[in-house]
Amino acid sequence: MQRTGELFGQFQNLDQQREASSLGMWVFLITEVMFFGGLFLAYTINRSAYPAVFAMASRELDVHLGALNTGVLILSSFTMAMAVWSSQQGRKKQLIAFLIATLVLGGVFLGVKYVEWSAKFHHHLVPGSSFAFPEAHGDVGTIAHAQLFFSLYFGLTGLHALHMIVGVGLLTWLLIHAARGRFTAEYNTPVEICGLYWHFVDIVWIFLFPLLYLIDLHR
Amino acid sequence: MSSQAASPASTPPPLNYLNAHYGIRSWLLTTDHKRIALLYLASVTFFFILGGTFAGLIRIHLLTPRGYLVTPETYNKLFTMHGIVMIFFFLIPSIPAVLGNFLIPMMIGAKDLAFPKLNLLSWYIYNLGALFALFAIINGGVDTGWTFYTPFSSLYSNTSVAPAAIGIFITGFTSILTGLNFVVTIHTMRAPGMTWFRLPIFVWAHYATSVIFILGTPVIAITLLLVALERLFHFGFFNPALGGDPILFQHLFWFYSHPAVYIMILPAMGVVSEIIPTLSRKPLFGYPFVAAASMAIAVIGFFVWAHHMFVAGQSPYSALVFSLLSYMVAIPSAVKVFNWVATLYKGSISYDTPMLYALGFIGLFVVGGLTGLFLACLGVDVHVHDTYFVIAHFHYIMVGGAVMAYMGGLHFWWPKITGRMYPESVARVAAVILFVGFNLTFFPQFILGYLGMPRRYHNYPPEFQVFNVMSTAGASILAVGYILPMIYFIWSMRYGAVAPRNPWPGTGLEWQTPSPPPTENFEKTPVVTWEPYDFYNRPDLGLTGPEPPSPPGSGPALSPAGDD
Numbered sequence: 001m002q003r004t005g006e007l008f009g010q011f012q013n014l015d016q017q018r019e020a021s022s023l024g025m026w027v028f029l030i031t032e033v034m035f036f037g038g039l040f041l042a043y044t045i046n047r048s049a050y051p052a053v054f055a056m057a058s059r060e061l062d063v064h065l066g067a068l069n070t071g072v073l074i075l076s077s078f079t080m081a082m083a084v085w086s087s088q089q090g091r092k093k094q095l096i097a098f099l100i101a102t103l104v105l106g107g108v109f110l111g112v113k114y115v116e117w118s119a120k121f122h123h124h125l126v127p128g129s130s131f132a133f134p135e136a137h138g139d140v141g142t143i144a145h146a147q148l149f150f151s152l153y154f155g156l157t158g159l160h161a162l163h164m165i166v167g168v169g170l171l172t173w174l175l176i177h178a179a180r181g182r183f184t185a186e187y188n189t190p191v192e193i194c195g196l197y198w199h200f201v202d203i204v205w206i207f208l209f210p211l212l213y214l215i216d217l218h219r
Numbered sequence: 220m221s222s223q224a225a226s227p228a229s230t231p232p233p234l235n236y237l238n239a240h241y242g243i244r245s246w247l248l249t250t251d252h253k254r255i256a257l258l259y260l261a262s263v264t265f266f267f268i269l270g271g272t273f274a275g276l277i278r279i280h281l282l283t284p285r286g287y288l289v290t291p292e293t294y295n296k297l298f299t300m301h302g303i304v305m306i307f308f309f310l311i312p313s314i315p316a317v318l319g320n321f322l323i324p325m326m327i328g329a330k331d332l333a334f335p336k337l338n339l340l341s342w343y344i345y346n347l348g349a350l351f352a353l354f355a356i357i358n359g360g361v362d363t364g365w366t367f368y369t370p371f372s373s374l375y376s377n378t379s380v381a382p383a384a385i386g387i388f389i390t391g392f393t394s395i396l397t398g399l400n401f402v403v404t405i406h407t408m409r410a411p412g413m414t415w416f417r418l419p420i421f422v423w424a425h426y427a428t429s430v431i432f433i434l435g436t437p438v439i440a441i442t443l444l445l446v447a448l449e450r451l452f453h454f455g456f457f458n459p460a461l462g463g464d465p466i467l468f469q470h471l472f473w474f475y476s477h478p479a480v481y482i483m484i485l486p487a488m489g490v491v492s493e494i495i496p497t498l499s500r501k502p503l504f505g506y507p508f509v510a511a512a513s514m515a516i517a518v519i520g521f522f523v524w525a526h527h528m529f530v531a532g533q534s535p536y537s538a539l540v541f542s543l544l545s546y547m548v549a550i551p552s553a554v555k556v557f558n559w560v561a562t563l564y565k566g567s568i569s570y571d572t573p574m575l576y577a578l579g580f581i582g583l584f585v586v587g588g589l590t591g592l593f594l595a596c597l598g599v600d601v602h603v604h605d606t607y608f609v610i611a612h613f614h615y616i617m618v619g620g621a622v623m624a625y626m627g628g629l630h631f632w633w634p635k636i637t638g639r640m641y642p643e644s645v646a647r648v649a650a651v652i653l654f655v656g657f658n659l660t661f662f663p664q665f666i667l668g669y670l671g672m673p674r675r676y677h678n679y680p681p682e683f684q685v686f687n688v689m690s691t692a693g694a695s696i697l698a699v700g701y702i703l704p705m706i707y708f709i710w711s712m713r714y715g716a717v718a719p720r721n722p723w724p725g726t727g728l729e730w731q732t733p734s735p736p737p738t739e740n741f742e743k744t745p746v747v748t749w750e751p752y753d754f755y756n757r758p759d760l761g762l763t764g765p766e767p768p769s770p771p772g773s774g775p776a777l778s779p780a781g782d783d
Contacts, residue, residue, distance in 0.1 A: 010333065010335055020334075020403050020406075024333065024334060024399055027402055027403060035440060035441050036441075037437075037441075041467075041471070042467065046456070046464075049462070049464075050462060128452065147461055148456065148461055148463060151454035151456060154454075
């Protein structure tokens with residue numbers, strides 16, 4: 001299809017194009033909810049089956065790093081929202097600044113995640129034959145169930161980190177196009193829908209943080 | 220449309236989507252939904268032949284009670300790969316990705332889908348997943364059954380489970396992105412005047428299918444990903460030794476894989492809902508109910524999955540609920556069947572090939588659907604669970620239903636797709652051969668199953684041989700019924716009679732554009748001023764009804780003006 005300006009040939013006008021893009025992203029986010037939903041279901045079932053072991057295993061996680069990352073992501077959601085707002089106002093410099101800020105915060109999150117994961121490898125908390133859980137004092141059942149917790153931990157945070165990496169890629173793409181001045185007050189749909197994606201990934205973390213880090217903190 | 224048959228543009232061969240560009244690049248980099256549909260046609264046909272070959276080997280093996288053709292291990296791999304190939308690489312993409320892709324933008328009066336590049340990407344993703352599956356096949360095959368039940372698939376099977384699971388995982392994104400594309404297109408790209416209740420039922424059916432694509436496919440994706448992670452990285456969600464739950468796998472698997480049956484049958488119902496009114500020259504009976512029935516099937520279809528697990532040890536109370544819900548799916552399905560039959564009633568029926576397939580569909584779908592009710596019945600299911608009764612039931616739905624409709628749809632829109640007519644008399648013979656062959660293949664399996672022959676066994680007691688021989692004989696007839704269309708379809712692309720714009724004639728927008736259509740589908744954006752399937756008030760198509768437009772029961776489909 002031919003493209004005239006920012007209007008792709010299959011659309012009649014920019015309004016239709018914006019509506020389609022935005023609806024497309026919302027539908028995609030629904031599929032993402034279902035995708036993560038499978039893992040959350042596995043979490044729910046396993047935690048209700050082994051609540052005590054999950055609480056014990058949860059204490060192995062570094063709640064300070066988790067809290068730091070939560071703060072980082074909430075801040076990045078703010079900067080992303082500001083980026084969307086700036087693009088709607090047609091303020092190019094501000095848009096670029098907020099995109100860079102979001103990108104940096106996303107990078108910080110992934111860096112902290114890397115530190116956390118390497119600590120888990122170091123402490124033999126990775127599911128598999130070398131898995132070790134000293135708090136179990138040799139109880140086979142507890143070790144097995146703790147392994148389930150860490151399977152969930154790596155599954156959920158790994159999948160989330162993968163989405164963060166995709167998000168960082170999208171932000172980089174946005175940044176390049178923003179620098180070329182492609183986004184104006186009239187045309188900013190890419191910024192808007194990438195923003196939707198970024199907020200979604202943040203929200204997933206908002207659920208992950210209490211479910212993984214905080215389940216035993218009230219004691 | 221304004222331009223009628225006698226426009227001067229028809230003297231030189233006009234530019235259409237097939238001859239607008241030439242060369243392999245113009246196909247592999249196309250974003251035209253019509254060309255992408257043909258790319259899918261090539262891919263799914265390849266997998267249909269592959270899966271059919273596996274089925275043929277299974278049937279030959281089962282000619283004798285001891286089974287001399289292959290070893291038991293190979294037999295396990297054959298039925299597994301038959302299932303994986305046919306379900307994930309043929310049936311699920313067949314009608315949506317080929318006919319849906321080709322027709323939806325034209326039926327709603329759009330130039331293309333909302334996201335053409337995403338559409339092309341979907342085809343590449345399909346092929347990437349297909350490569351993984353082919354690798355699994357060449358690498359020795361998979362022996363878990365297409366259901367991948369844990370912990371056999373995750374811990375014990377020594378075959379290529381991970382490549383197959385990853386292949387299906389990847390191909391799932393084709394479904395997700397296609398469903399997303401369809402939903403957005405149907406919501407935002409309809410031509411002026413094309414209101415929701417003027418949409419052809421084919422579009423409604425694909426909308427319902429897309430909902431299942433969007434809500435169901437991600438769940439099978441995460442499930443198979445977990446199986447792969449369990450095999451590769453020792454995750455333990457489905458491993459009882461770690462306290463994981465194999466039944467959880469079954470729940471997650473069937474949460475997608477039961478609605479997947481509706482992914483196969485809903486588009487098929489959409490095809491039949493187009494063929495029947497058109498070839499009986501009568502408005503579709505009860506249009507809003509047929510449209511709503513599609514949505515109802517999609518919604519209720521998500522709450523019946525555990526009827527696959529009646530003997531898996533679930534609570535009897537949940538089994539009761541799932542049994543009841545399974546019965547409820549029969550209601551919208553029956554609504555559709557009755558509406559098709561009521562459409563035929565006093566219609567001016569022409570027995571062209573698509574109609575033969577549509578009529579075959581109704582009969583076979585009713586048999587498949589009613590035997591599905593037997594299986595939804597808790598007591599009966601215990602008796603026939605995992606027998607050939609189940610095999611026969613779902614082949615009546617998937618082959619007798621989905622594939623029959625797919626064939627009917629290919630014939631129905633072949634003039635539009637290629638600009639050529641298929642040879643009618645050969646095609647009718649092929650349709651009858653297919654119908655006879657199908658019934659001879661699968662009806663004996665109902666009896667076999669009821670007598671107690673279990674599925675997935677490589678041998679059987681000698682008293683079952685007569686039915687197995689009948690089934691294998693039927694399969695060979697069925698094969699003829701599939702090979703014939705492949706030959707004459709290819710023949711017709713070069714030698715078939717040149718198709719007119721609207722050969723049947725049909726009332727949908729896709730018939731208003733030349734055959735084959737130009738790349739942009741329409742010369743100018745159409746404006747819809749008529750109601751769907753109005754075969755009585757379309758003088759522009761030469762359709763004026765023999766009676767004033769008030770036959771009983773047709774509801775809003777016949778009201779002279781739109782309700783918008």
